Amino acid sequence: MVAALLAGCSSQAGQLASDDDGITTVRISSTQTFNTALPALLVEGDFAEEFGLNFERVDIAGSGSNNQLAAILSGDADLAGAGSNSAVDAFISGADIQIIAGDGAAVQSLVVANDAVKEYGVNVTASPEERVKGLRGMTIAAGPTGSAGNAQLRVILNNAGIDPDRDVTLVPLGDTGGAVAAGLEQGTFDATWAAAGSGEVAVARGNATTLISVPAGEAPALDGYVCNVLFATTRFIEQNPELVDRIRQALAEATRLTQEEPDTAGQILKNSIYSGMDQAVFDLVWTQAVKGYHQGNAFSRDDWAAFVDIFDDYSDHDYAAVDYEKLVNPVARGEE
16 A cells, blocks of 8 residues: 555645745645544634644545545645554655654544344453453454554454454455444444544444443553654655744644643534534544543654554564654654
């Protein structure tokens, strides 16, 4: 997947100019998932007056992080907020990108159809690890191989003694957003691993159960994992250093809003990219999601060490050999 994206690269964004009012428009890729709620707040919030920035959403197909990456590499977006796994794998494969911020943990959930809970005898009140063990034999929808979501699920399954390639059947979905609830309810698959808010549609209708919520602390195998990052091409960063500083300042304000004024931040999102989501579903997910965004917006050396520790054994890549200082721009390291 990454090689194909690299082969399709075209022009990349360079230095951006401000308009007559001193406002710079920054194109940021966007998806309708709670994993990218902070980039969505950048688009929907009002940052022009304070930071001189107008964030313009670049709509992409589906909700996978690989699609976010494609928008950056094709030059269709200046900035992307996507899964760290996809960004790191692309970097290893030769993509000239750097991480400029970390914006939080995985806002993911494992949802199981109620029929499957009964059929497989899953104990939904057991410990998180025991609940995961109950997935043996199930068909589980997840992101495509190489995506952040797929990698996360493999770690969680392995941690519970479940072989992702033998003990369950993984169904790769290019879009783990809109179709997962219907797939659960129609019996297309038994369970889904997707951004919180996807499978919960079926939960709200009484047809499924949230088995594992990462923001609720039910996936200890992912402790310390910074799932979502902001990244751009190295060329863009080098040609727009002052702009990158302002982007980070705006991101910090968006993060503060989620922590100190969650109702305000939630209302902004509900009135925009989640306008079609049932209010009960939104409230259910947002209460958990806000726990996943962390202030500071760093991707520190400790964060990188946690990433390597979690994923190195489950990847074809040698993450331990990656040069952290080339992958992560100094502005994102959290160092004085």
